Amino acid sequence: MAYSQPFPRAQPQQTEKVTYGPDLSVRLICPECRDLNPNIREEFGSGDLVCGNCGLVLGDRIVDTRSEWRTFANDEGDDPSRVGAAIDPLDGMENLDTLISFKDGGSGVARELQRAAARSVNGRSERNLMLAYRQISSWCDQFSLPKTISDIAKQLYKRSDEEKLLRGKTQEAVIAACMFIACRQAHVPRTFKEICSLTRVQKKTLGQCYKALEQAFNLGAPNGHMHDNGSGGIPGTGAEDLLVRYCNHLDLPPNFQPICADIIKAARELGIGDGRSPVSIAGGAIYFTCYLLGRDKTAKEVSTVAGVSEGTIKLVYKQYLFAKEKLVKREWIKSGKADIKRLPTDSSGLS
Template sequence: MAEKCPECNSESVSFDSKRAETVCNKCGIVIDERQIDTTQEWRAFDYEQRKKRDRTGSFLTYTRHDKGLSTSIGDQGYSDLYKLSPSKRASFYRLKRWHKQVSTATERNLRFALSELDRISSTLSLPKNIRETTALIYRKAVTKGLVRGRSMESVVAAALYAACRKHNVPRTLDEIAEASNVKKREIGRTYRFITRELKIRLLPTSPIDYISRFSSSLKLSPLVQEEAIKILKQAQEHDLVSGRGPTGVAAAAIYVSSTLSNEKRTQREVAEVAGVTEVTIRNRYKELIEELGIADKMSEASAKDD
């Protein structure tokens, strides 16, 4: 709501920054004076100036072992060090080295684990919210002593898989195992352990979550994606999804929809993108076309291609 002049009820008021006053432009009355200026008193014309003059630190983040709250000694340069005696300069460098060292075992564990998380997340091109959730899950696991007796890499990979499932970002255990250099069986075992101990409730992965990524890798049109999602929804109604691997069902739906839409991809191409075998696709494909009654359409589409 716009401020009004108490004298003439005019809404044409302005703030004079030099005098710190609010003045009515119509009658000239001073509505408010001695106002506090909450804006910054300095200006910056590029990123370097803004970084140098800024007096606040970075935002709170769980992806740093200190949550981004620590400060560093000597970040503004060493231009004045020549004025100090050699002993003082040696003391300064010693303090800077000690400051960078992490004191407790928990902090050292977090530093190495979070650097490993950054590496895996960059390899898989995961967004920032996934990294934050993974770091939070790993911190809870360290606090409860769940890391003891297990490799740090397996716990990080398991926490990352849990975060991906929580945010509906489809990444398979095979992809995370390849990026983390940890065996798939070990990641799965650790994932079940930490979700049970931390009481993390996650819904089963839906095959629909994989349609967009697989279709993009196969360079299929949005119409094929829509058709694949429609097939999967019908499959859920006929109870053809439960108890089966979501990637295999999604791959079979993409194979069927691409054939029906005249953008056919071979079973081998779909299998390579989805990370499943051709046998899995054939088994899921037969179930879909028989139960959904689209076997005749598939035969006609295949005949046109031939």
């Protein structure tokens, strides 16, 4: 039907896209030399385009596109110091402060300078923020924690301070909770007991601050599960995460950790050690694996590293001993890595 659509919609006209680019057929030559292969040089010091043969200036105001390296060293030689600092997500307040010395010969000038420096800081909140940043850096250095954890803890503290999440809590308690969360976020597990011993904050207060920050920032445990912290285990961190650090402190070989981790996973599937903290499970599994692989480590050495009592270590060992046939793989015995006969069956054989 020719009249079914008397006014059809006009089709949009397709226009050709015009692309702009350099004309490669144009060649820049010196009008004096008229050489087909000119020697054109860019003098960045003066910003001129100069012919290298006759010295004729062909252009001016040339933009220097090279890297912005400058040197402020008194000695001769290259000092590739980049101009300007990198962008600091923490506003760089910890890098722009000035410390006034107390030594002024008794003239009182240092006291006046300190008052002027204190007035120059914008408000009391920023002064407290700077002090908190210094405390976080100091504790991370004492705990041998990487800078990543320090930055995460500072960002958490800044957000909690801006949103007034932990009113009434001491600054040390808030910092300890931020460091605990930062360790878990960076997959560098630390227990409640270790954080409390470092920061001198009570475990109950630390748990309250952690719960408040977890609910405010929706910091759930990874994989949707929570491990019972018990006597120091950290939520969201299993016993396998603590093996690396414990085995390094005990000077155990690298092939020890995979076997111990497999034993812990098999015991969890069988329900062995349910209700116990990851610290106790890790310590008992290491003690069990040391006997299984013929490593000479006493319960006292393992308990010192794990931070639990020797009785707890031996109790977890006994639970693993009752299910040794299900925990120890046959290929380990066939390859000679493990030997069930090394496992003592009575308390007298435990060291």
